[in-house]
Amino acid sequence: MILKKYTKTAAVLSSVFSIAACTSVPNDGGVSEVENLYHERVDSGYRLPVFDDSLPMSVEDVSELLKTPLSLTDAERISVESNIIVKAKLAKVGIAEADYAQAGRMENPGLAYERFSSAESTTSILFDVGGLVLMPLKRQMEQRRLEATRYRAAIDIMDHIAGTRKAWINAIAEKQKTALIERALESVETSNNLTRQMTALGHSSVIEAAQSELVLGGMQATLIKQRLSEGAARESLIRQLGLWGVQAQSLKLPDRLPRLPGEKLDIPAVEQQAIEGRLDVQMAKFNLESMAENLKLTRLNPFLSAIELGVVDERADGETERGYEIELRLPIFDAGGVKNGKARIVFEQAQAQAQSTAVNAASASREALATYRSSWEIANHMESEMLPLRQRISSEELLLYNGMLISVFDLLSDLLSATDMEVDYVNAVRTFWLADTNLQSVLTGAGGAEMSFDGGAETLSGGSDKAH
Numbered sequence: 001m002i003l004k005k006y007t008k009t010a011a012v013l014s015s016v017f018s019i020a021a022c023t024s025v026p027n028d029g030g031v032s033e034v035e036n037l038y039h040e041r042v043d044s045g046y047r048l049p050v051f052d053d054s055l056p057m058s059v060e061d062v063s064e065l066l067k068t069p070l071s072l073t074d075a076e077r078i079s080v081e082s083n084i085i086v087k088a089k090l091a092k093v094g095i096a097e098a099d100y101a102q103a104g105r106m107e108n109p110g111l112a113y114e115r116f117s118s119a120e121s122t123t124s125i126l127f128d129v130g131g132l133v134l135m136p137l138k139r140q141m142e143q144r145r146l147e148a149t150r151y152r153a154a155i156d157i158m159d160h161i162a163g164t165r166k167a168w169i170n171a172i173a174e175k176q177k178t179a180l181i182e183r184a185l186e187s188v189e190t191s192n193n194l195t196r197q198m199t200a201l202g203h204s205s206v207i208e209a210a211q212s213e214l215v216l217g218g219m220q221a222t223l224i225k226q227r228l229s230e231g232a233a234r235e236s237l238i239r240q241l242g243l244w245g246v247q248a249q250s251l252k253l254p255d256r257l258p259r260l261p262g263e264k265l266d267i268p269a270v271e272q273q274a275i276e277g278r279l280d281v282q283m284a285k286f287n288l289e290s291m292a293e294n295l296k297l298t299r300l301n302p303f304l305s306a307i308e309l310g311v312v313d314e315r316a317d318g319e320t321e322r323g324y325e326i327e328l329r330l331p332i333f334d335a336g337g338v339k340n341g342k343a344r345i346v347f348e349q350a351q352a353q354a355q356s357t358a359v360n361a362a363s364a365s366r367e368a369l370a371t372y373r374s375s376w377e378i379a380n381h382m383e384s385e386m387l388p389l390r391q392r393i394s395s396e397e398l399l400l401y402n403g404m405l406i407s408v409f410d411l412l413s414d415l416l417s418a419t420d421m422e423v424d425y426v427n428a429v430r431t432f433w434l435a436d437t438n439l440q441s442v443l444t445g446a447g448g449a450e451m452s453f454d455g456g457a458e459t460l461s462g463g464s465d466k467a468h
Contacts, residue, residue, distance in 0.1 A: 024101050029094035030150065037154040041277060041444040046080040048157065049087045051094060057081035059247075066247060069254045072168055075241060079164040080157065083242030089156040096149035100142040151283035158279070160240070162441045166434055167237040172257050173430035174230040177423050179255065181226050184419040185219045191412050192216045208409070215412065257429050260383065264376040265439075267369055274365035274443050281361050284354040361442075368435070368442040375435040379428040382421075390421045 026032070029051045038048075047056040062082050065074045080086055195212040198204040238248045267273065275281055397414040400406045 026097060029090065030097040030146070031090055031093065033150050034090065034093055034153045034157065037150060037279065038157055041279070042158070042161075044076070046077055046161075048080065048090060049084075051087065051091075055082055055084070055087075062243070062247060063250075066250050066252065069252045070168070071254075072165060072258075075168045075237070076161050076164050078241045078243075080161060083160075083240070085242060086157065086160065089160065090153055092149055093146075093153045096142075096146040100139070100146045148283050151279045155279045155283070158441065158444060162437055164237070164240040165437045167233070167240045168253075169257065169430055169433045169437070171230075171233040171237040172253050172255075173426055174226070174233040175253055176256050176426050178223070178226050178230045180419055180422050180426070181219070181223050184415060185223055187415050188216050188219045188412065191408055194408060211409070215416075257426070257433060260376065260379055260429065260432060264373050264380075265436075267443075270365045270369050270443070271362040274361045275358055277444055278361050278442075279444070281354075281357055284357040364442045368439040372432075372435045372439045375428070375432040379425070379432045382425045382428050386421065387425060390418050394418050 027050075031048050031050050035048050038046075049055050057078065059082075062078055065078065070078075192212045192215070195204055195209055199206065199209040234251070234253075237253075238244075238251060241251075243251060394414055397406065397411055401408070401411045
């Protein structure tokens with residue numbers, strides 16, 4: 001009612017509302033910006049899920065991909081486009097978008113009405129002018145916070161994809177090791193049956209028969225443990241993919257890990273590439289800029305945050321007086337010195353964290369590249385040198401056995417030793433592909449968790465753990 005009476009006041013208030021830019025949350029919750037950050041660093045066509053919309057990949061699409069052994073590319077795609085957990089990882093972006101939109105809106109005006117008698121009353125409406133003055137700084141601060149949140153979300157997505165890649169590698173490696181142990185068990189069972197027949201005919205002693213049964217029992221226990229490891233690795237991949245029910249049960253995997261590349265990757269400027277490309281380094285930069293703007297805002301806040309301006313309509317004894325009112329809090333007891341000191345410390349902390357992030361990125365890139373190269377050299381040496389020698393030894397042992405120069409137990413011992421080496425080779429190839437995944441994460445995202453390359457596979461011939 002007051003605004004209608006005072007056209008000049010209405011014009012002022014209208015200009016105030018036009019200055020206060022009223023932004024809103026994007027329809028996709030800011031997901032498109034995260035997609036842009038991701039696609040700048042990784043060449044893939046994966047679509048991120050958007051709120052208030054169905055997942056990019058339907059149940060039927062997933063079922064179609066699961067009809068054949070799941071490739072790495074399809075595994076990554078399913079984990080991004082069909083896993084509901086990715087929506088949860090992107091929720092923080094929508095929240096930051098809402099905070100940024102809120103920073104562009106004025107506080108609601110306050111209305112006060114005082115009545116002293118039937119003839120005396122005062123009506124006033126106040127607007128937060130101090131908040132309007134501080135609005136540009138607040139919006140800049142929230143914009144930088146939003147940008148940092150986008151980087152954090154992109155890092156989460158890339159970590160999720162890296163986790164899917166590692167789970168896929170581990171699941172196939174365990175499946176491949178299970179097949180090796182199953183093949184060895186078949187040979188042990190054949191040998192044990194032969195020993196039983198020879199014992200029945202008196203050609204083998206009771207001790208030899210008992211030893212054969214012990215070897216068979218040990219192999220059966222090893223296979224049970226290996227199948228448990230395979231099942232655990234498979235379930236880890238299922239969780240990364242977000243599968244359940246029939247789809248989880250119908251998951252098929254390749255029989256073998258991908259072969260080693262012909263030559264190892266060479267990155268001359270790995271440190272520079274990590275610092276320029278890593279998302280966590282960029283996020284630390286935006287965080288530092290945000291703290292700098294926050295420091296400016298903290299200094300002005302005690303003086304400008306509580307200034308309110310409005311119109312007043314006062315009536316007394318049948319007469320009406322109109323005017324304006326300014327209300328503010330005087331910074332007498334708290335001039336913001338403590339808050340300013342805290343803001344400076346927080347800024348220095350952000351500055352130190354940004355420098356530390358860059359140092360860690362350079363160090364992690366060097367370490368990841370060294371691990372990648374060493375893993376390739378070990379796996380390549382086993383493939384090109386050790387496995388052919390092992391196969392040659394096995395062929396010679398078989399010839400000696402056919403010539404009745406060695407016993408069946410000697411042949412069995414050679415079989416178990418050869419299986420041990422094949423298991424070691426599978427672990428070496430897995431270690432290489434995990435190192436490859438970790439190197440990619442270090443150069444583009446925030447780096448993966450520290451990796452342990454200690455193999456937990458039980459050896460077939462010795463019954464003790466080996467480090468692979």
